[in-house]
Structure formats: C-alpha cells, structure tokens
Amino acid sequence: MNPMSAAKFMERKHRIVVIGGGPGGYEAALAGAQLGADVTIVEASGMGGSAVLTDVVPSKALIASAEAATAISDAEELGVQFYVRDDHNNPRSSEVTVNLSKLNQRILRLAQNQSDDMRRNLKDHGVRIIEGYGRLDHGGVAVATSPGGTDFDRLEYDYLVVAVGASPRELDSAKPDGERILTWKQLYNLSTLPEHLIVVGSGVTGAEFASAYRALGSEVTLISSRDRVLPGEDTDAADVIEEVFKRGGMNVLSRTRAESVVRDGDEVVATLSDGTEVRGSHCLMAVGSIPNTAGLGLEDAGVELTESGHIRVNRVARTSVPNIYAAGDCTSFFPLASVASAQGRTAVFHALGDQVRPIGLRNVASNIFTYxxxxxxxxxxxxxxxxxxxxxxxxxxxxxxxxxxxxxxxxxxxxxxxxxxxxxxxxxxxxxxxxxxxxxxxxxxxxxxxxxxxxxxxxxxxxxxxxxxxxxxxxxxxxxxxx
CATH class of the missing domain: 3.30.390.30 (FAD/NAD-linked reductase, C-terminal dimerisation domain)
Structure with missing residues (x-):
C-alpha cells in the first residue's frame, strides 16, 4: 500500500453497527463514538431496552416505594407515630395505603425519562439511531420495521455488536395473559394492588417482587421448588431473607413445584406437584429468561450459540466470528446490567485497538434488592x-x-x-x-x-x-x- 492510500485508509472511519439499545448496546455505541467511529444503533422498543423500560429501572423504582412503605410501618419502633384527627379533633391511628395506579405511572414515567436521557446522550455524541429490528444478512445488517419484516434497509459494518437482551421465560402450563397471570414486564399495567399475589419462582426476580409486594400490602405466597429461597446465594444470606419474609407474613412454600397456573374468573389457581391448589388474585411467573437471539441469523453467520440460545463470547465479548461481538443477557456471561455495560465498552475498545482489560467475572459485585x-x-x-x-x-x-x-x-x-x-x-x-x-x-x-x-x-x-x-x-x- 502506497503512503497516500495508507493515509486515506487511516482517515476512513470504522463503521460500527449495534443491534439493541440496552446497557450493553448503549455503552458500545458511546465507546465507538468516543473513539471516532461511525456508529449506528438499531433498537425497536426504545433506548435502554428492557433493562430501562420494563426490567431493572421499573422494578427498582417499585422497590423504592416498597422501602418507603416499610419505613413508615416500622417508624413506631423509633418513637414516631402517625395519627389523623376525627371530626372532634381526637387522634385516630392512620394506616399506610398504596395507590398502585399512581405508583406505576411514576415508575413508567421514570423509565421513559431515563430512556429519553440515553437517547439524547447518544444523539449528542453523533450516534445514528434507527428504530427497527435488526438481523444479520450476508455480511451486513438488515433493518425491518417489524420482526421478520421483508421491507428493510441494509447497513454495512466493519464491526458488529449484538446486544438484544432476553425476555421472560413462559411456560405452556402457566401462560401469561397480562391481566391475572403476569410476567415481570406486565406488572406495571396493574391499577390496583393485588389482593393475593402468587409468585412462582424463588430466584432473584421472584424474591425481589415478593418482598416488594408484601411491603406494599399484598398477601403474598412464594412457591419455591428448592429447599429455600434464593438457592444460588450465600446460605446465611438466604436464611435471613426467608426469616424476614415469614416474619412479615409471607407464605413461603418450599420444596414444591407449581405444575400449572390457570385463571378461574377473577382468581388464579396454582396447582402444586402434590396436588394442592393455591388460589390468589394474581400470579407472577418468575421462572427465568430466554435470550432474544432467535431469528437474528446468527448461526448462518457462523456465530456460535449455546444449547440455551445464548451467544458464546470470550472475556473481551468477542464471538466465534472475529468482527462480531455481543454483550448483555443474550450472551453466555453473567446477566447483570453492569456486566452488559462493561462488555459493550470492552467489545468496542478491543475492536478498535484501544487498551482493553478482559472482564473477570470473579470480582463482579451483584445485589439482590429484597429488604x-x-x-x-x-x-x-x-x-x-x-x-x-x-x-x-x-x-x-x-x-x-x-x-x-x-x-x-x-x-x-x-x-x-x-x-x-x-x-x-x-x-x-x-x-x-x-x-x-x-x-x-x-x-x-x-x-x-x-x-x-x-x-x-x-x-x-x-x-x-x-x-x-x-x-x-x-x-x-x-x-x-x-x-
């Protein structure tokens, strides 16, 4: 290559395409813009993805309200009492009530504000944002206005970052209807507090929502197929949480499995493995998640997936295809927003030859937002x-x-x-x-x-x-x- 051609090559911006605008995709796009690349991000549901719009931000906002309710309820122990006055100016005990419709409106407003802030920041950094669904197509990215759509634009890239996240796992025996049988994405459509919420699954998501709704005033039954709640966590920590749950009036059913959950009018019925039926007003299915990798054309492009459909990546977020990277819950790494963000930055730094520190999961800090x-x-x-x-x-x-x-x-x-x-x-x-x-x-x-x-x-x-x-x-x- 002669000096003039080399100079032109060096002047050409690297083209980076990011599919998915969650924490991983967002940070990848920012890192690319920071290093002077031509960056395009493709996102269908809104910047921030499910983490901001339907998962992390909304759930933690709900938990913040639950903590406020707990603080008020426990205030008497600190010598603080709440009273209202009757018509004769006599003090009467008050009680904590929750306006779930107003609470959920605030949650969704906060999530949208965060999404808007992220979109604005990307725009300010010169990132091109395309609303649509991206999939790999013969060395490029086809962007359609609907999933699997045939009318699409095509984007060329030097490097691709796939950050499409994951969705709640659904069971045929307990199909969510969005009204009484719910995934964690659908909880924020409720206008009134569930009278009795059945939570199926005692992992992180199940435990967090069970804790929050009990604090907000719902009767809660937590169904766990394991011998304790939070089976993957420190045993002493899980024991503390289970003790707090039970002391607070939660019904914890351990070593039992919900074989099915069906709707019966304005109730839901969970049938357990021993034949017992548990009736409630609503049911939250918290039985894990599945990566949103189906239909993206990853395997046709040579990208290796696990049996569960997650994208295999190494410690710099690189896939089996040298110029394709992946970040977040769609990968085989730890499903945390902080890890997704680190993967997104690391991927772009590695692709563009910047200094990279491979991600070590051993020292990743994680948190469960129970109380x-x-x-x-x-x-x-x-x-x-x-x-x-x-x-x-x-x-x-x-x-x-x-x-x-x-x-x-x-x-x-x-x-x-x-x-x-x-x-x-x-x-x-x-x-x-x-x-x-x-x-x-x-x-x-x-x-x-x-x-x-x-x-x-x-x-x-x-x-x-x-x-x-x-x-x-x-x-x-x-x-x-x-x-």
Whole structure:
C-alpha cells in the first residue's frame, strides 16, 4: 500500500453497527463514538431496552416505594407515630395505603425519562439511531420495521455488536395473559394492588417482587421448588431473607413445584406437584429468561450459540466470528446490567485497538434488592468449604452495629472471606439496607488486593453501617509470627 492510500485508509472511519439499545448496546455505541467511529444503533422498543423500560429501572423504582412503605410501618419502633384527627379533633391511628395506579405511572414515567436521557446522550455524541429490528444478512445488517419484516434497509459494518437482551421465560402450563397471570414486564399495567399475589419462582426476580409486594400490602405466597429461597446465594444470606419474609407474613412454600397456573374468573389457581391448589388474585411467573437471539441469523453467520440460545463470547465479548461481538443477557456471561455495560465498552475498545482489560467475572459485585438487600462480591464461603479456594471466613451480625440499632435494623450481617497467609480480602457478603452502596468498599479492596489489616487501618465513621466491615477486618487480623 502506497503512503497516500495508507493515509486515506487511516482517515476512513470504522463503521460500527449495534443491534439493541440496552446497557450493553448503549455503552458500545458511546465507546465507538468516543473513539471516532461511525456508529449506528438499531433498537425497536426504545433506548435502554428492557433493562430501562420494563426490567431493572421499573422494578427498582417499585422497590423504592416498597422501602418507603416499610419505613413508615416500622417508624413506631423509633418513637414516631402517625395519627389523623376525627371530626372532634381526637387522634385516630392512620394506616399506610398504596395507590398502585399512581405508583406505576411514576415508575413508567421514570423509565421513559431515563430512556429519553440515553437517547439524547447518544444523539449528542453523533450516534445514528434507527428504530427497527435488526438481523444479520450476508455480511451486513438488515433493518425491518417489524420482526421478520421483508421491507428493510441494509447497513454495512466493519464491526458488529449484538446486544438484544432476553425476555421472560413462559411456560405452556402457566401462560401469561397480562391481566391475572403476569410476567415481570406486565406488572406495571396493574391499577390496583393485588389482593393475593402468587409468585412462582424463588430466584432473584421472584424474591425481589415478593418482598416488594408484601411491603406494599399484598398477601403474598412464594412457591419455591428448592429447599429455600434464593438457592444460588450465600446460605446465611438466604436464611435471613426467608426469616424476614415469614416474619412479615409471607407464605413461603418450599420444596414444591407449581405444575400449572390457570385463571378461574377473577382468581388464579396454582396447582402444586402434590396436588394442592393455591388460589390468589394474581400470579407472577418468575421462572427465568430466554435470550432474544432467535431469528437474528446468527448461526448462518457462523456465530456460535449455546444449547440455551445464548451467544458464546470470550472475556473481551468477542464471538466465534472475529468482527462480531455481543454483550448483555443474550450472551453466555453473567446477566447483570453492569456486566452488559462493561462488555459493550470492552467489545468496542478491543475492536478498535484501544487498551482493553478482559472482564473477570470473579470480582463482579451483584445485589439482590429484597429488604434487607444482599450484596456479594468475589469468592464465597461455599468456595472455601468445597476446597475450590483456600481461605478464612468471618461473619459479624448487623444487630451488634450501633448505627443499625439506632435505625431499628436487626436483620443482616457482614461476612468477609480472606486468604490464609497474608489475609488478602478475596470476597464478601453484606446483608443490610443499602447493601448495594456498602459493597463498593469490598469491591475496591478485592480489586486492589488489600489485606484485612490494610482495610482495618482505614477510617469508618462512627456510628455507621460501614463500620461493621472494618470491625470484621479487624477481627481477622493476621499475626506476624516471624516478628
């Protein structure tokens, strides 16, 4: 190539096409624009995808309202009482009521505002946005106005990022109707609070919504096919949440499976594996999700999928096709919005030759927004017990924390996992209100390979919930026996 041709080649912008505008696609598009690429993003339902419009943002907004209801209900323990006056100016006890129609309107408004902000930010960065459905087509992307449509525009790309997300899994034996039998996407269409909500599935989604609707005032029955709620989480943490659920009046049915859920007039009937029937006003099916990869032409393009339909990617989000990347819940990686965002950025940085740090899932922090919350990061106690990793475990109950006592928190704990020799912090679990905020300190400690002694030398405000993390690290002091 002569110098003039080389110069022209260097001047040509790389063309990046992103299919899907969720957290992964959004961050990929921003990263591409930041590096000077010509970026086009294809999204059908609205910027932010399901994470912003029907999943993460709405559900956490609902949970915030549930936390407010819990705070009011528990206020009397702190000496704060709420009264109304009757016609004779005598105080009468008041009760917390929830206007679900107004609450859901606020939730959807917040979600739309977030989507609009994301769209505006992409526009400001010069990203071209196309509303439609994209699929791979002979080395390009065909964009139709409807799924599987035959009238389409064609986009050429140098690099492609697929970030199409996932959808709620539906069972033929419990088909959602959008009125009484619901997926988590359909909950925000309700105008009145369910009198009795049956939740099928005790994983993260089921536990979060069961917790929220019980706090809002619904009778809740949680059906779990496993021996406890949150079967994939730290056992101590799951035990705390199940105890809180039961103490709060939730009916938790463990070791049983819902064989079917059908509608019976204004009720729903869940038939369990032992033949028992559970009747309620509504049912939330929280039985997992499936990737939105069908009909995209991925396999025809040579992109390798798992048996479940997820896109196989490596630690830089690259697929089996060198110039095709994927990010988010449609991939074989961890289904978290934060991971999707990291994958999107990493994919584009790698494609365009920028500095890349491959994603390591071991140190990803995650959070379950029950009340109290559960935050985890790094190696866990089961890894130590099973011999996968050597280390020590120390747990301190939140009930001993002075700030927790002041605020009336009695459920929860801080658990640290550290290496045997130097005491390097390698993992942890926090069960507490706002655990999602507290876990950042542990994430930093793990990333920076701090020891328990180094962490113990940091200053925590007294009194504070974060003080329990420092207290736990002090309790794990490593004695230098060579001194």
């Amino acid at each position: 109290p919350e559960i935050a985890t990061v790094g190696w866990q106690q089961k890894d130590i017990e099973e011999g996968t990793r050597e280390g020590r475990v120390y747990k301190i109950d939140l009930a001993s924390n002075p700030r927790a006592k002041m605020q009336g928190f009695r459920d929860g704990f801080v658990k640290l996992i550290a290496g045997n020799n130097l005491g390097t912090i390698i993992g942890g679990v926090i069960v507490a209100p706002r655990a999602s905020e507290l876990v950042l300190a542990l994430s930093i400690a793990i990333e920076q390979r701090l020891t328990v002694d180094e962490f113990a030398s940091s200053w925590a405000v007294y009194p504070s919930l974060s003080g329990s993390i420092v207290d736990a690290s002090r309790a794990m002091h490593v004695v230098d026996r060579n001194a």
